Each structure stands twice: as C-alpha cells, then as structure tokens.
Amino acid sequence: MIIVSACLAGFNTRYDNTNCIHPEIVKLVASGNAIPLCPEQLGGLSTPRPTISFINGDGYALLMGKNRVIAIGSDGINYSQNLLNGANEVLRIVKMYNIKKAILKNASPSCGVSRVLVNSKKVDGCGVTTAMLKEIGIMIETVE
Numbered sequence: 001m002i003i004v005s006a007c008l009a010g011f012n013t014r015y016d017n018t019n020c021i022h023p024e025i026v027k028l029v030a031s032g033n034a035i036p037l038c039p040e041q042l043g044g045l046s047t048p049r050p051t052i053s054f055i056n057g058d059g060y061a062l063l064m065g066k067n068r069v070i071a072i073g074s075d076g077i078n079y080s081q082n083l084l085n086g087a088n089e090v091l092r093i094v095k096m097y098n099i100k101k102a103i104l105k106n107a108s109p110s111c112g113v114s115r116v117l118v119n120s121k122k123v124d125g126c127g128v129t130t131a132m133l134k135e136i137g138i139m140i141e142t143v144e
Contacts, residue, residue: 001097003090004028005105006036008143013038017048020105022143034103037093039110039129043086045079052079052109053117058125059087059109063132069109072120083110087129094138102133106142113142 006013009029010021028034041047050071054062061067068080087110093099104111104127112127130140 001099002028002034002101002103003037003094003099004034004103005108005111006038006041007105008103009034009036011036011038013041013047015040015047015049015051025103025143028103035093035097035099037090039086039090039127040083040108041086042089043082043084043110045082045086050077051117052083053120054109054125055119058116058118058123059083059112059128059131060126062128063135069128072117083128086110087132090129091132091136094133094136099138101139101141102130103141103143104130106144113140 004025007019008022008025010019012019052069053072055068057067070076106113107115110127110129115122116125
C-alpha cells in the first residue's frame with residue numbers, strides 16, 4: 001500500500017478546485033493499492049483556497065520553526081499551522097497502514113518533492129508533508 005496526492009488521482013483538491021489527474025495513479029487507487037490524501041484538506045483548509053507560498057525556505061524550514069506559509073495576494077494570513085496539522089495527519093495514516101512509499105504532487109507547499117513556491121517563485125525544495133515523510137524514511141516519488 002502506498003499513499004498518493006489526491007489531486008493526482010483525479011480529486012479536485014487543489015487550491016483552485018482542480019486536479020492533476022494521472023492515469024497510472026488512478027489505476028493504483030482503483031485497484032486498492034494506493035490511498036489518496038490531501039494534506040492541506042486534512043489540515044483544515046478548504047477547497048478552493050488561496051494560493052499559498054513559503055516565505056523563508058521550504059518544508060524543512062517550516063518543521064524547524066524558521067519559516068511560515070502565507071496566502072499570496074491577500075492580507076497575509078498565516079497557514080503554517082494548517083500545513084503542519086495536515087502533515088501530522090498524513091504521518092498518522094502512514095504509520096497506521098505501515099506505508100513505505102508515497103507519490104506526491106510536485107510544487108505543492110505540502111506535497112512538493114523537488115520544487116515549492118518561496119516568495120511566489122518556484123524554487124528547489126520540498127513541501128512540509130514531504131519533509132516529514134522523508135525524515136522517517138518514506139520513499140517519495142513524483143509524476144510530471
């Protein structure tokens with residue numbers, strides 16, 4: 001059993017109420033071999049929701065308390081705790097099902113594997129859920 005970003009499985013869980021459907025991910029979920037999750041929804045964020053961006057670093061910096069995540073183009077609401085809550089919920093599910101692998105959506109503040117938004121620009125880095133999962137040895141992949 002693996003976990004996958006729900007948007008890759010065709011669920012409209014992205015910030016703009018869309019998905020990034022990937023046929024192979026849909027097959028994994030339909031066959032019962034993958035659990036689709038959206039850490040941002042698990043952390044209490046609605047869909048749709050504002051576009052959010054890290055301010056200083058990536059998901060690792062957020063885990064260390066050296067970063068925050070705010071809405072772009074709004075009044076600067078801090079969504080850091082929502083992302084941390086969602087990552088912790090994913091971690092709980094991973095432990096419950098003894099998950100060893102995840103396929104996550106790149107460029108997400110939660111699921112980003114090698115790219116995230118920092119100050120509204122895509123840069124190298126990972127999301128907070130990805131950082132948390134890597135810390136416990138979960139193998140992380142992405143699809144483009």
